[in-house]
Amino acid sequence: MEEKKVLFDVKNLKMYFPARGGKLVKAVDDVSFKIYEGETFGVVGESGCGKTTVGRTILGVYEQTSGEIIYRGKNTADFKAEDKMAFSKNCQMIFQDPAACLDPRMSIGTIVSEGLTVHYRNMSKAEREERVNQVLAYVGLTSDYASRFSHELSGGQRQRIGIARALAIEPGFIVCDEPIAALDVSIQAQVVNLLTRLQKELGLTYMFISHDLSMVRHISDRIAVMYLGSLVELGDNKSIYGNPMHPYTRALFSAIPEPDPYHSWLKSRVHLQGEIPSPINAPAGCKFCTRCPQATEQCKLEPPALREIESGHFVACHQIQPVNA
């Protein structure tokens, strides 16, 4: 396999938000990972694990508390104005709620061409229209839609418009933030098929954030598992799903409902006690130690580092030792 090109290199990213009473919500707490060009990088975790914040922070929606985000070898903190423009042209986002991500007062055509007016200033009106129609065709909609308003569309159609808006300026990287969570089962499949098709045709890189573990398994090349702001496990699809090592990952994956009457996932799952602590009062050591069946004194005191256990498979757990160590 040839050397993969690194698109994003995220190092020790921390994103804290001020909370009531002078406390801090540690939404993302010391997370490092790389995203390679052309891959789908899946991020999974339960609510409050910081997966959305990670996605938004690397796109520059929030200014990180600390840590570095290196985009194509350049630190985003050192970006000049033209770098920022190039970055925003190249890195886009798809949102969870298709109803909320479209301005109700704008026609679909205006929404889709919004980015064109910024990044393709020289385009004539006719060219812009043509581009809008072309992008709409990409996502499987006719040019009739350009003059419509979002309230006239169904949920699945709106999500396609959200995708078309991002695609219009020909980005290379798209953060998909729970793009299917608000959709019906049959529509989910439509959107996921569209995303995989577009990736093949346009060579896109995705960061696919979702709590739907079976969809992430379906679409991702590499997967990061997050728990309470920390990255607990990172690896390629096969090793994460085939050989989950972190106790949380194991519990999480065993709780994926399997549509199979002959095999009860419910009974065979790894049982987890208790619930996720609030990110304001997260445990000092390993974030998972309050619920982990294997937790020791060390886990309570010391946060585990993310170590490479197998080639390309990283786990943050004191109890798991590298294979060839």
Next chain:
Amino acid sequence: MARYIIKRILYMFLVLFIVVSTTFIMIHSIPGDPLTATVENLPEATRLNYYARYGLDKPLMVQLFRFWKLFLTEGSLGESLKYPGRMAEEFIVKYAPISFQLGIWGLVIGVSLGMMLGINAALHKNKLPDYFGTFVALLGTCIPAFVLAALVQYFFTVKHKWFPTAGWGGAIYFVLPVLCMTLSPVATYCRYMKSTVLDVINQDYILTAESKGLPRGLIIWRHVLRNTLMPIVTMLAPSVAGLLGGSFIIESMFAIPGLGTYFVKAINSRDYTMVVAMNFLFTATYVFSLLVVDLLYLVIDPRVRLEAKQNRRAVASNVPNEN
């Protein structure tokens, strides 16, 4: 919790201080003074004498300081400029109870009547009670209090001599003024209560209550009304302020010796002390009603209670919603 309450009380005093000081400064910087407002061609010496007596010759800030010092040490609001030798608080003690009685009766009757009409309208949407509520609410918003007062006076005191025209005596003098004062709160609260009840009725927990088999009356009493109180309570403080203003007209039309009539008189005669004193009273009433509303929240809504307990101030959190 105690810290929260103390904080709110301190804040109340701060607002009161700022508002009263501002009005003090504003009114003392008005061109013209009490003396020239009443007597013309006054000898200069008399004028300066008069100023010296009331300390009006001092710089504004000194006057302000003296005012607060007097209030804090002796609880006095100063000597009336128009009635020498009489203190402002004497007037307040004498006339305020009448105004407050009128205001409180108007508010209590208006709010409760309005709420009842509103609830009924919401529970019988698109039926007779709903139309009736809408009609009353429209009537209340469209007819100014002074027009109603004039009509009421005409019909009940001139045409049919059922009530005394004006003045102040027993309970009978009370009826018409209070009636006129209730109209506006009835309308406001009827409208507001209707929309709030409709909001609450569509909440999921009402469905939960229904699924337990509870009868409609119990659901309305226990689940609907309790949750409509929050927004209604929020409106009370502005209502108190509105009624105080409204009582001015009613008092003057029914010749009731309340503070309202006095206020206008005091202003026209440039009686600074009286104006500041009365403004003090009005602002204090308003700010105090804001405090009461805040404390009522504590009683009604356990969420606010919990926050107060943990002594947190509401800060808009910008943590993204994760789902």
Next chain:
Amino acid sequence: MSPMKTDWINDTEGLTPEMFVTVGVDESKDRVLRPHISYWQDAFRRFKKNKLAVFGAILLVILMLLVIFGPIMAKHSFEETNIAESYHPMDKDYWFGADKLGRDYFARVWQGGRVSIIIGVSGAFICAFVGCIYGGIASYFGGRIDSFMMRIVEILSSIPYLLVVILLSLWLDAKGIKTLLLAMCLTGWTGIARLVRSQMITLRQSDYVLAAKLLGVKPLKIVTSHLIPNTIGLIIVNITFRVPSLIFSEAFLSFLGLGIQSPETSWGALCSAAQTVFTFKPHLMFFPALCIALTMLAFTLMGDGLRDALDPRQRK
């Protein structure tokens, strides 16, 4: 199990083989069927459906026409005094009769209406303008500036506005439209400032504004293309409700003698003057009072209709 016809699968009566050819999904069917309407068209359609609101709008138009043309139509000027015609009864010459000084009451009522409506409308627009800018600035900068600006609003709104009016009229040593307007607007804008601020904050956190930011759209462009269009409906509704409340306040202040001074007049001033002779000449009170009531009614009904038409929560 309920009994079912099991022979249904073999019942071929009336069926032809052509009916059983697989045709699959007709792709062209996946199109929007609903009629194509923009946001404002939709709002207008909704407004038209509300009969009461349409009634309010028509009523308002009639009142406006009367206010504009009433003083012209009258046979006498509203200022022209004629003691000989004091309390002239209603007849062909004096349609609404005459007042104590023999001035044509018809002309005075509509002239008063001009003043009342000018105060209401311009006051509402001034309040909206100031409030929008203030609320917009507070929400745009956020943080400390925002909370400081909102504290000021809080304190300003705890000053009874009656006091402000009185103080101002004394301070400026003038009673009249300008003083009234200034006084009512001095504290009147706080409500809309709060409204605009909270709406802007909500909008700024919305996904579509975030999407625009990520597309690299400049902040000012976001304000003009997303924030303002999505707040405008709210502001329109607020203005519609503020107009009658200002007319009401004006009437109230004029009634107390703090407002418009003779020979200029307003509906409130007319009511105030008529109050003393109410028992003998009730019509002098009736006309201006009715005008106030009808104007209030028109604006309230229209405001209700506009709110229902423009409120995005009601959209389906």
Next chain:
Amino acid sequence: MSEHLLEVKDLAVSFSSYAGKIRAVRGVSFHLDAGETLAIVGESGCGKTVTVKALMKLYGNSAAFIEEGSSILFKNEEVVTMDRKQLSKLRGEGIGMIFQDPMTSLNPTLTVGYQIAEGIRFHDKSVSKEEAYKRAAELLALVGIPSPEERIKQYPHQLSGGMRQRVMIAIAIACDADIIICDEPTTALDVTIQAQVLELLNELKEKTNKAFILVTHDLGIVFDFADRIQVMYAGVILERGTKYELFDEPHHPYTWALLNSVPSKQSQRKGTLYSIQGTPPDLMMDIKGCPFADRCVYCMPICKERMPEETPLSETHSVCCWLEHSMAPKVKAPAAGGEE
């Protein structure tokens, strides 16, 4: 007379809206016996929630009504014609319900204990306040909430989502209802919490002889929880059967789509998922023929003309599809999760 605990016949429910009548449920018949679990599966807007709410005439403030000709027999008593008093008894004592969103389904201004106890006290007037709260605490313990004595004094916002859903379950079983309706009970919950809540429901199922109706869009949780499944679409039942029958030999193209649009362990990564084109029909319209016809890849001209009748395939399995007809082409179900 019916030998079943619950027997529903030709149930049709409509809403009146300003734009016209929305026919949400269009003639649904099914039954339920004590101790068994029935799942109603379908996408949003298919009428599954409306159907189960109709079982206790629970519409809240919406303008829904049951059409004439519908019949719901609960223990041989007609629910459709019940008056308020009978309904009060039915709700809580006969049928209990768990709602989708535990964050909004509990009254924020009342304590958890009160909300459990009020149902108990209303249905059994002889229970004192103390006893009712004691029972509430016992119920909380039963649904797996630690230190129940303290929890009953707490307000809903002090509990996490999973805890609140447990409280909802306690409320539903407080008066010993015969049927527990679970309306999307885990949709709003995280995966690990979902498993905990489902396990609790499974425990309750095993411990008691209650009948359960599970309403969900998630096929994953259906197979582990239900005995029988019925698939709903646009207000009608398209296919029904035991979970084994539906999993092994689904007959309706819509069932195929539902089963295959979710990627499974076996499905090929990044392959095309089996998807359905288009969107469900507008329920305001009259639907001639099969409601799924417009989106069905096997659609035939007859499908758009006439609604197919229910074809029994076994004692428990039946399907409504023209493909079953002797004149229709023989179609094989697509393989799970593969490429089309």
